[in-house]
Amino acid sequence: MKCTKAHKLMSASLDGELSASEQELLAAHLKQCVACGKEYHAFQEMHRLLHHAQPFSAPPYLASRVMARLDTVETRPFFSPLWANFAEALMIFMVIGIGVASGNLISNSMGLHNFDDGLASMSLEIFDATPPESLGGAYLAMLEVSNEK
Ligand SMILES: [Zn+2]
Structure with missing residues (x-):
């Protein structure tokens, strides 16, 4: 097994999602590859910390306070970034168009x-x-x- 394949299997292994054969192949690679072994150990530690972390509960009335704030947020102004992008694209097309038109004019006037x-x-x-x-x-x-x- 290559290291890239081992990396893909590490997370699934910690979640208990690997088949027995996949788990054996990963274990064999981890025994012989020091770098992947260290990484798997770090993964295990992070997994353990997350698993034992205290669940955080949102403060009371958070949802109602967020919803109340949303009503006071200004609606999108006329010159929004979307309009700015459109104006920029229009300007670029105009410059290219003027360049092409003037180039044709010059070449036509020179015959x-x-x-x-x-x-x-x-x-x-x-x-x-x-x-x-x-x-x-x-x-x-x-x-x-x-x-x-
Ligand atoms: Zn490796």
Whole structure:
């Protein structure tokens, strides 16, 4: 048995929910695995403490006092977190929409109906005058190599 399986069986073992064979397998693992043995012992101790703890009874009239308080709690304001989330999402969509619309406007005004053609012609025009040893020149050389293939 692996330690992860033993961990899953420990709580059930303390509650007396394991079959005899499962209990034997767990016991065999606990004998040979020091770490799981210590953990099982700690589990046993906690189980024992919880079992013998004094039951705590609620103070008198707790339920009626809680219910009385609930009536005085303010109802949800108009600008609740739910509305704030909705407004935030709406703002993000508007920003994306404006970005896409303005991007289309720019590419249309430049006569770039096909993005790939536009990108290729833009990159050639921009980097044509760069010296070959510069970063732009290296990029241009790479473009020319890939265009030749
Ligand atoms: Zn183990």
